[in-house]
Structure formats: structure tokens, C-alpha cells
Amino acid sequence: MAIFIGALLALLSIGVVLYPFLKPGSVLNQTRTFPDQDPEGLDEGPALETIYEAIQTLQLEHQLGNVPLGLYREQLGAYRTQAALALRQQAELPGQDADRVLEQEIMLARASLALSTLDSSNENTVSCPNCGATFGVGLTHCPECSVELGSINRENSSQ
Structure with a gap:
């Protein structure tokens, strides 16, 4: 009796483990496409990968x-050109997703924060009259409080 129950x-x-693989809507049988990616972008990925x-x-x-050095350099240059063209085509797609735009905004914010951490003793820095943050002379807006600084930067850079 114990052998029968064990079997x-x-x-x-075994049936519970194999059921997801054998059912008609199996994960293995489906090809997933994500809604934020267009089919053109999916075609570029494998080409770039190759x-x-x-x-x-x-x-x-x-x-x-x-491979001799001359042929190596020639072929490497051709591959780099192909990769650059593929990357440019991906970047120029009309429907940029929100993640890419958000990443660009984050990069801009980090760059402005990096400029705001410059030493105040440096002659190429200015303090914001509104919030007191220190940043580079070339900025038009304060990275902390977003006040327009065009006239302030010109006055300080001429001194």
C-alpha cells in the first residue's frame, strides 16, 4: 500500500511539474513582444549584436x-562604421520611449549638480543670489532653484 501511495x-x-510546459499557451511556445518596443527596434538589436x-x-x-594588422584595421573600421550607423538609426526612431527621455533628463541633472559642486574659491564659479548654490559661470539657470542667471553670469564674468 505504501508503495502504491508513493508511486x-x-x-x-511529475504531472504538476510538466503541466506548464505541455499546456497549449506554454511560455516556451510564445514569442513575447513588449508594448513599448516597436518591431523596427527589435530588428536592430540582433543586427547590432551580430x-x-x-x-x-x-x-x-x-x-x-x-589576420594581418592591415586587414584587421580595415575590417574593424568597417564594423565600427556599421555599428555606428545601427546605433544612429536606433537613436533616430520617432517614438522614443519615456525611459530614454527620463535617462537624458537624469544625465542633465547630474551634469548640472557636478557643476554646482565646484569650489567656491575657483574664479570660474558664481553663487546664486536666490539660494546660495555655487556653480559654473556658463550656466543660464541655477541648478538648485532654476532662477534665470543670464545677467548675473555676465556681470560676474566681466569682473
């Missing part, structure tokens, strides 16, 4: 001595 439990557990793989293969072949 029944073993079959039941270019990178070709560059790695070329580098390995050159390290092994199978």
Missing part, C-alpha cells in the same frame, strides 16, 4: 595571428 505521489508531482560578435571574432582571430 501515485511521484506521478502527481556586428559586436563579428568584432569580437575579428579581435580573437587577430590575437591568434590569423
